[in-house]
Amino acid sequence: MRFLTSLLAIALAAACAPPAVGPGAAGRTSRIAFPFDWEFRGLDPIGTGSQGMVATADARATRVGLDILQAGGNAVDAAVAVGFALAVVLPSAGNLGGGGFAVLRQANGEVASLDFREMAPLQAVPERFRDAEGIPTDATRVGHLAVGVPGTVAGLAELHASYGSLPWEDLVAPAIDLAENGFTVTESLHRGLAAKASILTQFDATRQTFYPGGEAPRVGSSFRQPALAGTLREIAAQGKDAFYSGRIADLIVQEMRRGDGLITHEDLRRYRANWRDPIVFDYRSHTIISMPPPSSGGVTLAEALNILEGFNLRELGFNTPDAIHLLVESFRRAFADRNYYLGDPDYVEIPIDRLTSDQYAAELRATISRSRASSSDEFNRVPVLSEGFNTTHYSIVDSQGNAVALTYTLNSSYGSGVVVDRAGFFLNNELDDFTVRAGYANQFGLVQSDANLIGPGRRPLSAMTPTIVVSPEGQLRLVTGSPGGPRIITAVAQTIINVIDYGMDVRTAVDAPRIHHQLLPDEIEIERNGMDNSTLSVLAGFGHRFTSTGEYFGNIQLIIREPNGTLYGASDPRREDGRALGY
């Protein structure tokens, strides 16, 4: 039977038209055809289960989460344990020295979202990040000055205090084990560290910790992190205080003094994770729950999907020029508002209700021509003066039906590049997500307004979009999220559309090629071999411009729940170490 199934899969792949009726398909299907040379054709494993499901960017972290669920832990317990485990096995993005966001839905329908985003240190005034002429420098990208006050440990502790059921130490223990006893180095860990060696080895503690013997750890060797194990043991014993006021706080402040970093004891003591009201909106009778500011994810997703709701994408067909055109025009308009209005809600007034309203979406929809590309100049309100990333997302559902979508990050791969000496973990470079000066692009090419201006105690605007979808019948339907900077928002939107509009199964919805548009630059970004020439030329005829860096976008972790309770999980094949496992 298995042989027959794989034969069938190969035959379908060869026909380059994977079915949309596999596990997790919505029942209503639309013809799905991928471009001829598209790499991902539904052959990677999926997770199946009836009790619980964990999908993360690293198979060992997925296993940690599944063990916690099987030991009787709930989805939040598993999320805490996975958060710590990824900090060990995925040092480019999993972290103690970064921050993130979690969206939760309890089995009883209660929803919540936690903001554990980094904060700018009290001394982080804009002038520190500009040169004598007032032009932004690269100080927000590499080194000590780029580091925001980390939120991850406070976030995981807050999740546990509010919703956890197992003892805290039991949730940190698997990470301590991985750090102390080591784990096998994968291709991608080796490749990632080797590629960034020239930047990372300039920092002593980074070189000593991650380049033993002067080189990136070899594929297949065992990699131990004793200093990190010690840090985790203190966090297990003393909770978040170990990090924000104990020995680890001392080590962070000492590390700051080694460079020109700004974080003080006071900054660390003041840090809080904040519960915020999630962004909740309807899309084709489904309820979508996503992250509010200081992430732009939920508002931008809502604005784009609200515009798209007025078009019959299913009838237009997946990846047809007409459908792609409408996606692009919706993303363009949503990003214009994102870049202009959004910032830290504790410091700026944001018209969230208006931006996410159906009436506003209708006004924007009326400005879209069906056959002519708009120009971003018509929508952009931030004057433009000038023109290797990593984050990680995981999705978890437990046997009660509680769900957690959590995305956290160091911003760039390995963040600022700075490891805290004797504490063994990387610090973020999240200050680059701020506007250093309005009109100047950050590393993602985002041109943002003063609403997101760097300033003491502020949280930088994010694109992270952990998202949960509830079916028209009020049942959990899907849990998803991704890394990718601004491409997170468009990847999450397209994954939701793939399931709801096109009826794709869990694997096809994740494998399908993605496009991206973020207002500026005014061009459609396409993935490697992600669009047929015929589609491209129709879109060019509409007036669209294109760019491709030859890369793939995002690393979606998707869980779909069927009405009968069956769970399907798929980890994005675009990055190799991920895995979804259920039971």
Ligand code: DON
């Ligand atoms: O919060 C944000 O939007 C960025 N710091 C996320 C960076 C990211 O996703 C890089 N990943 N590939």
